[in-house]
Amino acid sequence: MSTWELPLVIFTVFGQWAIGLAIMLTLVEYFSPATITEANLKQFRMGGMAVLPLVAVGLLFSIFHLGRPFAAYRALFNLGQSMLSLEIAFFLVVGVLALIYSYMWWKTPDKSSRKIVGAALSIVGLAAIVISSKVYALPARLAWDSLQTTAAFILTAVLLGAVSVALLLGKSEDETSLKAKKVFGWVILGAVIATVVVLALFAQTYGASAEQSAAVAATFASAIFVVRLVLGILIPVALAGLFVANGKSSSTIISVALFSVVIGELSGRILFYSSVMSQYPWF
Amino acid sequence: MAKQVGFYMNMANCYGCQTCQVACKSEQQTAPAVSFRRVRQFNNDYPVMHATLSMGCNHCEKPQCLVNCPVGAYTKLDNGIVYQDHSKCIGCRMCVMACPYGVPQYDPEEGKTSKCSYCKERIDQGLQPRCVEACPGGNLAAGDLEELKAKYSGVQEFPGMPAAAITNPSIIINPAKAFKK
Amino acid sequence: MSNESKDLKPATNMTRRTFIKGTGAVAATVALGGVGMVASGADVAEGAPVDFKNAKTFTSSCTMECLHHNLKGYVVDGKLVKIEANYPNDPTKACLRGLSRVQWVNHPDRIKMPLLRTGEKGEGKWKEISWDEALDLIVTKIKETQRELGNQGLCYKTGSGNFGQLVNGVAAAFFNYLGGCTTLVGSLCCQVVTTTMPPMLGSRYEDTRDTIQDSKYILVWGTNPAVTMQSYFYKYMDAMSKGARMVTIDPRFSETAAKSDEWVPILPGTDAALGLGMLKIIIEEELYDKDFLLKHTGVPFLVDKATGDQIKAEGSETGYLVYDEISKGIVPHDQEGIVPALSVAGTDLAAKYTTVFDLIYNEAKKWTPEKVQEETHVPAETVIRLAREYATSKPAMIIQNMGGFQRTEYGSYAVGAQFYLAAFTGNFGKAGGGVCDAGGVGTNIKVNDAIPSPKPQGQFGTIPSPKFGEYILADKPNKIGFMWIMTTSMMTQYPNTNKVKAALKKIPFVVVVDSLMTSTALYADLVLPCTTVFEYTDLLAHNRHHYVQLMEKAVDPPGQAKSDLEIFQMLAKRLGFGEAFDKTPEELIEVCLKGTGITLEQLKKGPVLATPDPYIPYKDGIFKTPTKKAELFVPMWKSKGFNPVVTYIRPNEFIYGDRQLAAKYPLMAVQRKINRTIHSTFGTLPWICEATGSTPHVLIHPEDAAARGIKDGDRVVVYNDRGEHRCVADVKAHIKKGIVALENGWWEQQGGSSSYVTSDFVEPLGGGHSCNNTLVEIRKEA
Numbered sequence A: 001m002s003t004w005e006l007p008l009v010i011f012t013v014f015g016q017w018a019i020g021l022a023i024m025l026t027l028v029e030y031f032s033p034a035t036i037t038e039a040n041l042k043q044f045r046m047g048g049m050a051v052l053p054l055v056a057v058g059l060l061f062s063i064f065h066l067g068r069p070f071a072a073y074r075a076l077f078n079l080g081q082s083m084l085s086l087e088i089a090f091f092l093v094v095g096v097l098a099l100i101y102s103y104m105w106w107k108t109p110d111k112s113s114r115k116i117v118g119a120a121l122s123i124v125g126l127a128a129i130v131i132s133s134k135v136y137a138l139p140a141r142l143a144w145d146s147l148q149t150t151a152a153f154i155l156t157a158v159l160l161g162a163v164s165v166a167l168l169l170g171k172s173e174d175e176t177s178l179k180a181k182k183v184f185g186w187v188i189l190g191a192v193i194a195t196v197v198v199l200a201l202f203a204q205t206y207g208a209s210a211e212q213s214a215a216v217a218a219t220f221a222s223a224i225f226v227v228r229l230v231l232g233i234l235i236p237v238a239l240a241g242l243f244v245a246n247g248k249s250s251s252t253i254i255s256v257a258l259f260s261v262v263i264g265e266l267s268g269r270i271l272f273y274s275s276v277m278s279q280y281p282w283f
Numbered sequence B: 001m002a003k004q005v006g007f008y009m010n011m012a013n014c015y016g017c018q019t020c021q022v023a024c025k026s027e028q029q030t031a032p033a034v035s036f037r038r039v040r041q042f043n044n045d046y047p048v049m050h051a052t053l054s055m056g057c058n059h060c061e062k063p064q065c066l067v068n069c070p071v072g073a074y075t076k077l078d079n080g081i082v083y084q085d086h087s088k089c090i091g092c093r094m095c096v097m098a099c100p101y102g103v104p105q106y107d108p109e110e111g112k113t114s115k116c117s118y119c120k121e122r123i124d125q126g127l128q129p130r131c132v133e134a135c136p137g138g139n140l141a142a143g144d145l146e147e148l149k150a151k152y153s154g155v156q157e158f159p160g161m162p163a164a165a166i167t168n169p170s171i172i173i174n175p176a177k178a179f180k181k
Numbered sequence C: 001m002s003n004e005s006k007d008l009k010p011a012t013n014m015t016r017r018t019f020i021k022g023t024g025a026v027a028a029t030v031a032l033g034g035v036g037m038v039a040s041g042a043d044v045a046e047g048a049p050v051d052f053k054n055a056k057t058f059t060s061s062c063t064m065e066c067l068h069h070n071l072k073g074y075v076v077d078g079k080l081v082k083i084e085a086n087y088p089n090d091p092t093k094a095c096l097r098g099l100s101r102v103q104w105v106n107h108p109d110r111i112k113m114p115l116l117r118t119g120e121k122g123e124g125k126w127k128e129i130s131w132d133e134a135l136d137l138i139v140t141k142i143k144e145t146q147r148e149l150g151n152q153g154l155c156y157k158t159g160s161g162n163f164g165q166l167v168n169g170v171a172a173a174f175f176n177y178l179g180g181c182t183t184l185v186g187s188l189c190c191q192v193v194t195t196t197m198p199p200m201l202g203s204r205y206e207d208t209r210d211t212i213q214d215s216k217y218i219l220v221w222g223t224n225p226a227v228t229m230q231s232y233f234y235k236y237m238d239a240m241s242k243g244a245r246m247v248t249i250d251p252r253f254s255e256t257a258a259k260s261d262e263w264v265p266i267l268p269g270t271d272a273a274l275g276l277g278m279l280k281i282i283i284e285e286e287l288y289d290k291d292f293l294l295k296h297t298g299v300p301f302l303v304d305k306a307t308g309d310q311i312k313a314e315g316s317e318t319g320y321l322v323y324d325e326i327s328k329g330i331v332p333h334d335q336e337g338i339v340p341a342l343s344v345a346g347t348d349l350a351a352k353y354t355t356v357f358d359l360i361y362n363e364a365k366k367w368t369p370e371k372v373q374e375e376t377h378v379p380a381e382t383v384i385r386l387a388r389e390y391a392t393s394k395p396a397m398i399i400q401n402m403g404g405f406q407r408t409e410y411g412s413y414a415v416g417a418q419f420y421l422a423a424f425t426g427n428f429g430k431a432g433g434g435v436c437d438a439g440g441v442g443t444n445i446k447v448n449d450a451i452p453s454p455k456p457q458g459q460f461g462t463i464p465s466p467k468f469g470e471y472i473l474a475d476k477p478n479k480i481g482f483m484w485i486m487t488t489s490m491m492t493q494y495p496n497t498n499k500v501k502a503a504l505k506k507i508p509f510v511v512v513v514d515s516l517m518t519s520t521a522l523y524a525d526l527v528l529p530c531t532t533v534f535e536y537t538d539l540l541a542h543n544r545h546h547y548v549q550l551m552e553k554a555v556d557p558p559g560q561a562k563s564d565l566e567i568f569q570m571l572a573k574r575l576g577f578g579e580a581f582d583k584t585p586e587e588l589i590e591v592c593l594k595g596t597g598i599t600l601e602q603l604k605k606g607p608v609l610a611t612p613d614p615y616i617p618y619k620d621g622i623f624k625t626p627t628k629k630a631e632l633f634v635p636m637w638k639s640k641g642f643n644p645v646v647t648y649i650r651p652n653e654f655i656y657g658d659r660q661l662a663a664k665y666p667l668m669a670v671q672r673k674i675n676r677t678i679h680s681t682f683g684t685l686p687w688i689c690e691a692t693g694s695t696p697h698v699l700i701h702p703e704d705a706a707a708r709g710i711k712d713g714d715r716v717v718v719y720n721d722r723g724e725h726r727c728v729a730d731v732k733a734h735i736k737k738g739i740v741a742l743e744n745g746w747w748e749q750q751g752g753s754s755s756y757v758t759s760d761f762v763e764p765l766g767g768g769h770s771c772n773n774t775l776v777e778i779r780k781e782a
Ligand code: SF4
Pocket: B013, B014, B015, B016, B017, B018, B019, B020, B021, B039, B052, B054, B134, B135, B136, B137, B138, B139, B140
């Protein structure tokens, strides 16, 4: 448990979820505005308003990670050098944009001008995720220091965002909604496949160094990995299957699916940290 | 080249008594969870591989702790000591993750991380680092890295150790028999 | 210490950051098990580090049975804040334990007042009483015992926890002033060295540490100097860097073996067989130093075949007779111009006489390399090679240092075998040669008792130390009503600890003097709080260091803790012993130093070297026996019904010994010393626990572990008919298969001592302790 780094897990997963959601909403607004029908608007509004609390939860937990939470502001003091400083700075901007974005969804749900804010949030958010992954690009920690980390972080955002929007569309049976659902089905499927590829790449690094092998072994031998596999990967596949097959989908099923994906992603992130941190003191 | 202090560690002769570790604790009055210098054991099923290595901070040329610390608590002093301004630490453990050698140590009670200062206060008084002074076997030496290099031969890394290229640690290790290439 | 009676104050040993939490760490690191320590909830303190610059410094010593390093203590505002080795005034440096004494002095769990038991023994329930009450009670109990059981009902035990001149000797004087008492005999540590070395070589505590670096071949035999002679270990490395070969004989791949050129694992208790096997080769290949044997040893002495005794010229104590090859006659060994015969085998004399050499060879002859291999598991080729290497690489040194090999069933013979090897190869008396024992100033100067002791009045029986429990339970040699225990912790050190525990419960009144609630103090009726190093003045001039040291008082003890001397002085006053005890420590130190040429004034400036440097024991082959020769025939052994020359007797508690027992308990256990304690001293200090761990381990070979379904880190129970020892399995090939290594010194509060299972057999030749011939089985804790 002590190596699970739960505050960091929640910070990164929730932050990525918020950004992923904003990205997906923004994409819908730009490329398929027709999906947001009169009937769907209520759902989408809820989604838009959810972005802020997700970011807020993430940011709050990032502070809990600190031994000295009240001195958190000082984390911005080494912007020139420290990726962590930069990450915090970006997430603060994400926070501000999320505030505006969710506020606009709340107060003026029918104004489309908010999609500009959404676009800004998506771009800054994506950058924040990339930077976030770079925090772990530590030459001393081979298991983290690779593009797989960046890929995994982005995939978390995509998966959570896509499943969330799917949930918003849950009950809509109109033409455009069905089309959109189909697209999201493919996105989820793609994200799942990409996640598997990333994991496989990671598994392949077994043997690169003692530390790396230990991290790989710790990941795949863990009971948490089973959780991640079933909840984080298999359930979304099933869900995507449903969509793609264009069958009827109840929002209960998608709710369960979203819950599963969240748990799956959280456990994936726990493994990300613990497989490395449990080796401390290294060497 | 800028001045750089360093350590010489005669692993070949170190018998793992841990006096250096406790002397450091005593001098630096560190918390129970924190030892700035630790003696690691190398053990596996082959007894001949048994060895002990004593390590404090290596006051690296390219300190990973320093570049990753979000509050800028670390500075490289004129004499090459990588010094942490403890009052700045917010306990984010970035340095703990970044240091290849596991040098910075987090104290959950205090909520802060700290590390070996090369006994800066003692150096300022013209004394030796306490660990070096305490080793009953004379297996540690401290001083200007160039001078140490002239006096002792050794390596910066041996199989199983982190790659020296990451930080260029200011350390010369005379490896134990089993780790000699 | 129960919560109700003991008010633990937070440590005031302030520190930067959260060091103060150390108090909690003690509690966290000891398994409480209903007894022992209670965490005190000290607050986290953030502050400046102690400024050592303005500290006052004092010197004292690390006084228990170790190397007696001189220590420098730093005092700020009346508190001891740091201890360093007093280098270079003492050229050897203290280890982690010596430095950790600062935590002992400032330990939050120090006993501050006399504690009277209120619960069952061992329960840890106490009430504080005043010194007046405590002393009155003691006097009453002493008198009561004297009335009911006579002085025979009194008993005391001092140990190796403090070698100060004003400690154990004062206890001896005190009990003799009382009229004498029943005593325990035989040190658990090195009894058989003490009984073997003086008759053979004429003295004990002769250490060769000054010339280790000059050796060409170092045979570390059943001892682990990397831990037990740690501050001299660099000399071994020096020797090796100059080309010496180092070989370690040990069932365990020890810290020393790790630094050696070769590790020779051996079955415990079989060392004499290996020694004799080596000797056979040395004799048969004529690798021995004949000149040395003839000039400096008693091997040419004639032995009367009828009586089996060495023969002497009439009326002479030292005039052993030899056969002179020149005059072809029997002459005193010290007659000028003779050439004594090593052997008389094949001569006319053989009908009536033999020589010590012949006796020795007869014993050695039996040990062919193959037979040695069978008995000891040292491969035959190795035996041959070791013999040749040892005999031909000169100077060669054997490191004995009171090692574990002699805590075996016939340990005397193992010790003797090493002396034979050194004598036969002429290695004694040379720089880089000899046999290294513990040693120190006592060997070279005579330090007086602080308080001269009167002769005990009457006949008193004795109790062999390993049998303490059994004797007390059986009222042997008589019932004990009052027991005084100081400077030792019987509950961690004495074998067959369940019996020791029962014995302590049985004795009606047990006083334990200590500074912390030790495993033994738990079983006391009355615990008296005593001082520790840096809290009292004393003189250290014993057999562990080459320096005489003044131990200065640097700080006041906590609460009402008193030095052992003060405690006896207070009692002496009550009992009306008069002037003898009524002196200041300084006055007593002057008494001790009288005639040594060393003065108190000198000592105030620093430790004084009191041994020639370099010290070479038996220099030039001059031994300290009456004949000035190494007398390799030990009449004392013969008088006890044993072979007077070294032979091998197979231990009973051994896989090839009692087969039935071995079938039930197939693992041979040895007990090792670890770097965290000296016996049990230091065992609960937080730094020690943090650096070295706080749970006992048992080292077990991977194959033995696998056969029992035990994995590294599993909690296991080591057991036999005597008891159980709970610990954690350390599964590594760092030990010979079939043998397990227990750790010495774990406190009751940490899970208990490994001596719960160790053998209490009394070595019959010298009265030694044979914990290293112990059979056990191990199971995973359910
Ligand atoms: S004090 Fe010296 S010999 Fe002991 S562990 Fe440290 S470096 Fe090794």
